[in-house]
Amino acid sequence: MSAEATNPVSAADAAVTDPAVRRRGRARIDLRRIGRAALLGATAGPAPRDRLPDAISHVAEAHRAHHPDADLSVLRRAYVLAESSHRGQFRKSGEPYITHPLAVTLILAELGAETTTLTASLLHDTVEDTDVTLDQVRREFGDEVAYLVDGVTKVEKIDYGAAAEPETFRKMLVATGNDVRVMSIKLADRLHNMRTLGVMRPEKQARIAKVTRDVLIPLAERLGVQALKTELEDLVFAILHPEEYETTRALIAGNPQAGDALGAVAEQVSAVLREAGVGAEVLVRPRHFVSVHRVRLKRGELRGCDFGRLLVLVSEDADCYAVLGELHTCFTPVISEFKDFIAAPKFNLYQSLHTAIAAPDGAVAEVLIRTHRMHKVAEAGVVALGNPHVGQDTAEQPDAADRQGATAQPAAVTAAPSPDATAGPDATASRADDGERVDPTRPGWLSRLLDWQQAAPDPDTFWSSLRADLAEDDEITVFRADGGTLKLPAGASCVDAAYAQHGEAAHGCLGARVNGRLAPLGTVLGDGDTVQPLLAQDTVSGPSPEWLDHARTPAARIAITGWLRAHPESAAPPAETDPRPLVNVTADRRTGAELHADLEGEPAAVRPAGCCTPVPPDEITGFRVRGGSVTAHRARCTAVEAMRRLGREPVAVRWGDTAQGRVTLVAESFGRPGLLADLTEAIATAGAAVVSATVEPPSEQRVRHTYTLHLPDAAGLPALMRAMRDVPGVYDVHRARRGTSESRRA
Secondary structure (H helix, E strand, O other): OOOOOOOOOHHHHHHHOOOHHHHHHOOOHHHHHHHHHHHHHHHHHHOOOOOOOOHHHHHHHHHHOOOOOOHHHHHHHHHHHHHHOOOOOEOOOOOOHHHHHHHHHHHHHOOOHHHHHHHOOOOHHHHHOOOOOOHHHHHOOOHHHHHHHHHHHOOOHHHHHHHHHHHHHHHHHHHHHHHHHHHHHHHHHHHHHHOOOOOOHHHHHHHOOOOOOOOHHHHHHHHOHHHHHHHHHHHHHHHHHHHHHHHHHHHHHOOOHHHHHHHHHHHHHHHHHHHHHOOOOOOOOEHHHHHHHHHHHHOOOOOOOHEEEEEEOOOHHHHHHHHHHHHHOOOEHHHHHEEEOOOOOOOOOOOOEEEEEOOOOOOEEEEEEEEEHHHHHHHHHHHHOOOOOOOOOOOOOOHHHHHHHHOOOOOOOOOOHHHHHHOOOOHHHHHHHHOOOOOOOOOOOHHHHHHHHHHOOOOOHHHHHHHHHHHHOOOEEEEEEOOEEEEEEEOOHHHHHHHHHHHHHHHHHHEEEEEOEOOOOOOOOOOOEEEEEEOOOOHHHHHOOHHOOOOOOOOHHHHHHHHHHHHHHHHHHOOOOOOOOOOOEOOOOOOOOOOOOOOOOOOOEEEEEOOOOOOOOOOOEEEEOOOEEEEEOOOHHHHHHHHOOOOOOOOEEEOOOOOEEEEEEEEEEEEOOOOOHHHHHHHHOOOOOOEEEEOOOOOOOOEEEEEEEOOOOOHHHHHHHHHHOOOOEEEEEEEEEOOOOOOOOO
């Protein structure tokens, strides 16, 4: 889209054109020849209406290869408008500017884009850089083309200043939410600009490369457009890491026989499959520069087979598993390398079987197994899915069911799932219930991105959140307690799950149950976990600054930051105190329950044991202690058994006539504002008096309250404990016991 790009032979191009390291790939457009054709077209007058201009013949040829029946007349009209409107504009390399939209359109045509996308790509800079208006595009080419052109048109820098770039991407992503073809055009546009970045100042090259690395490459990955993603990675690699790039280039150039090693394994694989009667095409797939660099960092010294992988293409899904069985039978499999992305597709529509085999000579080769349809989607991603607004009859186009099945829940079987099994009405309904769009060109991650971007308060927050969100390159599925599912980035915590499920209501989250067990909010979730956020019933509770340490998703971080900004008192740092201080609250000390011991001679003083704090009508037993007094324990107190093992004789004790008593209760809760007040109110409402209270500081969002209470009637203890458990945030109340982890629940 930039008119500043040029066309020098970059280091990446030099490496690719070197005969010693030439690698298979898409043919590149000859920009200078097309530029001359465009100039001739401009000076010699328009081409006759019955034929295409020479400059667009490459696009037409590539388009007809994927769409034999395509109507090319609209492409001719789009080219004529683009060429006439850009006439007189030149790139910094001196080439006519029309060469840029032509190159972008050719990239998309080679990926199999349909005619509407190609029409919009030819016109994608006209509204931004010429006098052509959006209304004119709409009148001549329709609403769809106008929408796509508007989606990739930058916002005016004079209106947005430094925020122009993030606001342009925000506008583009919102448009992509309705039509993913907007981002397809942008990715092809950036690829051509990256190919021709040579005459830019080094600092500007680095800035553009960083945005490409942080935003556009992750978007290409998420949309499944691997053909664009891999080349963008190599171009960014050459600019941002020139030394590592040169090392990798020299490594590839120094191993010209690397393809022979893979070729030998490919011949063995082909022979095995022919003998088994499995029809398959076995290809050697060289790694691109960044892939070779990553393998070198992982494995150290590289061998011949490390410079590429084998690609096995078959016709049907079941054939993929047949190939896998033959390979694992006739070769030694490397089990740790096996991955089944057919039964469990990636979130970017990618489907394939991955494995690695050791040939008889010891060479280990990685193998990708997929159908031709899977390969097309793996390379072109959403571009291969065509127009998302056109309904497709699955009876006439069986691939439509397959494409929908690519986003369905995987079948829990080891055999290849059929399209019917993965894309049935039940699966579709469940996905709709989960809030994920069934349309594969509007994946769940894009819907979530569009949701949280609305809450971003300013362009800087949006820009930083977008980069952080796109940096998460893996996704997990967790189950809600009500049976639905949530898609979250790997490493997400209960905080993220709470905001994903409840939105701003998650401000009152007190904790969570993960797989049925209570867990702090910072617990990291794993794929397949069941999570149930526990919410407070009041409207006072809110997040603490510590939640930001656990939040991974932009939706959670933006919501928490917004609440803390609106409630600055909650974000204030606590006063400096000694580690884990105790807060003591005292009240009137009253007489405890009356206890009597049946002893010969003078009666001894009898007091309740502090370890189990018995109250009427607990069954009790006593033991003499130093000083001649008697301590009364609950009959099931562990101290009773310990005393008996020591040979201590029990003393018969009994309750007096009074029903009052003193008891120590421990309340386990999740921390929130006002919790202490609510608990003491519940205690007072039950008629109990607080003798003392100890509140420990929060640990992982959990707080322990210990209350010593005087009960006017000990028979009301169970009701009091139930009332305390009903306080929002309290998840357990039990009688205190000292020196042991055992406790008795009422």
